[in-house]
Amino acid sequence: MKLQGKKALITGGNSGIGLATAELFIREGALVAITGRDQKTLDEALALLGPSARAYRADVTDAEARSTLFAALGKEFGKLDIVFANAGISARTPAGTTDEAVFQKVIQVNLVGAFLTVNSAVPLLNDGASLIFNGSVHNYLGQPGLAAYAATKGGLVSMARAIAADLAPRGIRVNVIAPGATKTPIWRRGPHAKHSPEELGAAAAKVASMIPLGRWGEASDIANTALFLASDDSAYITAIELTVDGGATGAPYGAPILGLR
Numbered sequence: 191m192k193l194q195g196k197k198a199l200i201t202g203g204n205s206g207i208g209l210a211t212a213e214l215f216i217r218e219g220a221l222v223a224i225t226g227r228d229q230k231t232l233d234e235a236l237a238l239l240g241p242s243a244r245a246y247r248a249d250v251t252d253a254e255a256r257s258t259l260f261a262a263l264g265k266e267f268g269k270l271d272i273v274f275a276n277a278g279i280s281a282r283t284p285a286g287t288t289d290e291a292v293f294q295k296v297i298q299v300n301l302v303g304a305f306l307t308v309n310s311a312v313p314l315l316n317d318g319a320s321l322i323f324n325g326s327v328h329n330y331l332g333q334p335g336l337a338a339y340a341a342t343k344g345g346l347v348s349m350a351r352a353i354a355a356d357l358a359p360r361g362i363r364v365n366v367i368a369p370g371a372t373k374t375p376i377w378r379r380g381p382h383a384k385h386s387p388e389e390l391g392a393a394a395a396k397v398a399s400m401i402p403l404g405r406w407g408e409a410s411d412i413a414n415t416a417l418f419l420a421s422d423d424s425a426y427i428t429a430i431e432l433t434v435d436g437g438a439t440g441a442p443y444g445a446p447i448l449g450l451r
């Protein structure tokens with residue numbers, strides 16, 4: 191087991207990538223704290239994950255919730271070895287028509303919330319710990335309507351490099367995963383919630399045809415990458431962004447839809 195005796199915090203651990211990562215970390219021997227805002231999915235996740243999990247209801251944008259969370263973690267976990275700052279949202283923010291509050295919200299959750307989570311976590315970290323941010327290929331891909339989301343995911347990468355420099359003296363590694371399109375509930379939330387199952391199915395097939403490996407990512411693909419970055423397998427890796435996207439950013443001309451292969 192790669193994480194025997196390790197203690198991990200996963201924000202947004204009650205759904206999608208965070209939940210798949212919590213399952214894998216527990217299988218690998220870790221004690222895992224998950225957070226989220228929705229008590230129902232937190233309870234369901236806890237039932238699924240079993241006795242090596244703890245669930246805390248905490249919004250990453252809420253200072254009081256954060257301070258209660260880290261006080262509880264200090265008491266119940268003592269120290270942490272792994273933090274996966276994974277919580278995130280998507281929203282449409284097209285230039286010219288975007289409501290300021292919507293733009294600010296995406297930045298607050300995805301970027302500010304991620305920093306403040308790590309900021310609160312650092313005093314609890316063991317030397318040699320691993321911090322992982324969940325970025326996105328939207329750091330690279332210009333897509334209409336995604337200015338705020340793309341800015342947060344690019345911001346995480348530059349922020350992670352600076353934090354890696356902060357924490358290198360303690361042997362703490364700081365890395366970013368950049369997932370491509372991954373099958374999770376995020377695709378049924380926010381801007382996608384208004385689409386019918388048929389529309390979503392057609393869009394999903396189109397997205398798959400834009401990926402050289404010809405399929406969407408699974409949450410488990412990203413969880414496996416988080417395990418790599420959390421474990422000693424990546425002991426000499428810090429300040430990187432690891433793209434997990436079936437080749438969508440690195441080899442876009444290999445996508446089936448272009449018919450060039």
Ligand SMILES: NC(=O)c1ccc[n+]([C@@H]2O[C@H](COP(=O)([O-])OP(=O)(O)OC[C@H]3O[C@@H](n4cnc5c(N)ncnc54)[C@H](OP(=O)(O)O)[C@@H]3O)[C@@H](O)[C@H]2O)c1
Binds near residue numbers: 201
């Ligand atoms: N799926 C993809 O295609 C994809 C691609 C690239 C990057 N990502 C990134 O992967 C991360 C996880 O997303 P996912 O795909 O697994 O989607 P998801 O299933 O919607 O999960 C998002 C998680 O974030 C939590 N969350 C959202 N706002 C929060 C807040 N203010 N405070 C605390 N928790 C909050 C949600 O919990 P509650 O519902 O309880 O609030 C949920 O657990 C995100 O950062 C996303 O940007 C996803």
